[in-house]
Amino acid sequence: QVRLVESGPGLVKPSQTLSLTCSVSGGYISSGDFHWSWIRQSAGKGLEWIGRIYTSGTTNYNPSLKSRVTISEDTSNSQFSLKLSSVTAADTAVYYCVGSSSTRPKLNWFDPWGQGTLVTVSS
């Protein structure tokens, strides 16, 4: 059973870079069974997909965030990470790390999810 746990600062200052890490249990980070995504949830914008890193290492980002987002993988530490630059109050949200299956039947659907971590952007 794959388990995801987010970690990182809960408070980030405006204009700085938000950095989060997701720890993946059970050796799944390099198994090829999952792609890895970040999704955020705010009262104002609801659920918003940020981006994904595929088993190939290719990344794909939400066009509205693409210029500020980097998702990368550190298989040696069973982690993947999110960096979001030049943050504003609008980036305040609960951030989830999420796996999506690389094979059928649940190909590319979001399951499982981490428990989420609240990040507040404020000075």
Next chain:
Amino acid sequence: EIVLTQSPATLSLSPGERATLSCRASQSVSSYLAWYQQKPGQAPRLLIYDASNRATGIPARFSGSGSGTDFTLTITSLDPEDFAVYFCQQRADWPTFGQGTKVEIK
């Protein structure tokens, strides 16, 4: 961007009643639609994928239907644990979510 519109925003029902939730896409998503359940303080949980397939461990009272632009999530007989917020999500293009339907106790 494919916009998903869910209706109603809130559904007030009693345990044992039938719930019917709607999700409409701004353009065809074929069958690339999923439903998620979210309870307070928890992450969303996948219920239905590819419009009509139940995820592992999801009770048979949950069913999904539709294709193209119009989709429905039906809960045949509401259990007390089913009162929650439900989201639809498409993956025909880059992923987007609906704004949610809250199923509350009447």
